[in-house]
Amino acid sequence: MNKLTTTLQGPTGIALLGAVPTLPGALVLGGILQGSNARGMMHDLVQPEYFVSPEPIAIHIASGILFCVLAPLQFSTKLRMRYRKLHRVAGRIAMIAGLLFGLTAVLLMGLPPASADAWLHYAGMTFAGLGVCFSLCMAFLTIRRGDVVRHRQWMRRVIAFGLFGASRALFEATVMPLMGAITIVGEGVSVWLAIALNLYVAERLSKSDGTKPKPRLNAGTP
Numbered sequence: 545m546n547k548l549t550t551t552l553q554g555p556t557g558i559a560l561l562g563a564v565p566t567l568p569g570a571l572v573l574g575g576i577l578q579g580s581n582a583r584g585m586m587h588d589l590v591q592p593e594y595f596v597s598p599e600p601i602a603i604h605i606a607s608g609i610l611f612c613v614l615a616p617l618q619f620s621t622k623l624r625m626r627y628r629k630l631h632r633v634a635g636r637i638a639m640i641a642g643l644l645f646g647l648t649a650v651l652l653m654g655l656p657p658a659s660a661d662a663w664l665h666y667a668g669m670t671f672a673g674l675g676v677c678f679s680l681c682m683a684f685l686t687i688r689r690g691d692v693v694r695h696r697q698w699m700r701r702v703i704a705f706g707l708f709g710a711s712r713a714l715f716e717a718t719v720m721p722l723m724g725a726i727t728i729v730g731e732g733v734s735v736w737l738a739i740a741l742n743l744y745v746a747e748r749l750s751k752s753d754g755t756k757p758k759p760r761l762n763a764g765t766p
């Protein structure tokens with residue numbers, strides 16, 4: 545494995561994935577905070593319906609950005625070893641931020657769509673939002689038990705679900721245009737492909753760095 549691949553598997557890779565929603569997110573959040581009467585580039589990036597009820601989307605973007613900033617630091621072994629307390633405090637803030645953007649994602653998706661075409665997209669987005677929340681809860685429970693190996697695995701899954709948007713953008717910029725105009729079904733397909741790819745990479749990383757937990761010696765015993 546070359547040095548570039550190794551670097552991308554750690555905090556740098558997570559930071560790059562996080563930059564995909566963070567950079568436009570900061571502009572959209574800026575536009576929302578300016579209010580509906582403002583003018584300018586940031587204002588124009590905001591979907592008009594966000595001004596009607598700005599709280600859920602503002603919380604979603606702000607917590608998403610916070611998570612994207614903190615997550616790479618949590619995966620830095622050097623920082624973790626040198627500043628244990630910081631790792632613990634930043635980890636708790638990142639967990640709350642993750643829960644907030646996961647739950648608001650589900651809220652923003654709203655009720656199931658009436659049209660069958662939109663179901664794939666709706667189910668994928670909801671699955672990703674709930675996947676973030678469930679994986680965060682598991683990461684919390686495992687570290688409370690002192691199980692560092694499983695904690696890291698669950699945190700990788702949080703990243704896989706939470707930052708699927710970067711892989712989705714990649715599919716929508718490369719493969720999808722080859723199939724013609726992007727339809728709502730196509731968007732649904734890209735969401736599921738992105739989640740699957742991210743989860744696959746997360747499991748491969750856990751396996752390759754030897755963090756896959758070995759079967760417990762007492763497995764199967766009451």
Ligand code: HEM
Pocket residue numbers: 565566568569570572589590591604605608609611612645646649650652653669670672673676705706707708709
């Ligand atoms: C599980 C992961 C995520 C899911 C399922 C999700 C879901 C959603 C949903 C449902 C919306 C509203 C879309 C609409 O109104 O049409 C949204 C908007 C948005 N999300 Fe997320 N999100 C996730 C992660 C993140 C993260 C980590 C960020 C980081 C900043 C982020 C930034 C944004 C931004 C900037 C918007 C506004 C997009 C626009 O103006 O069109 N999201 N997201």
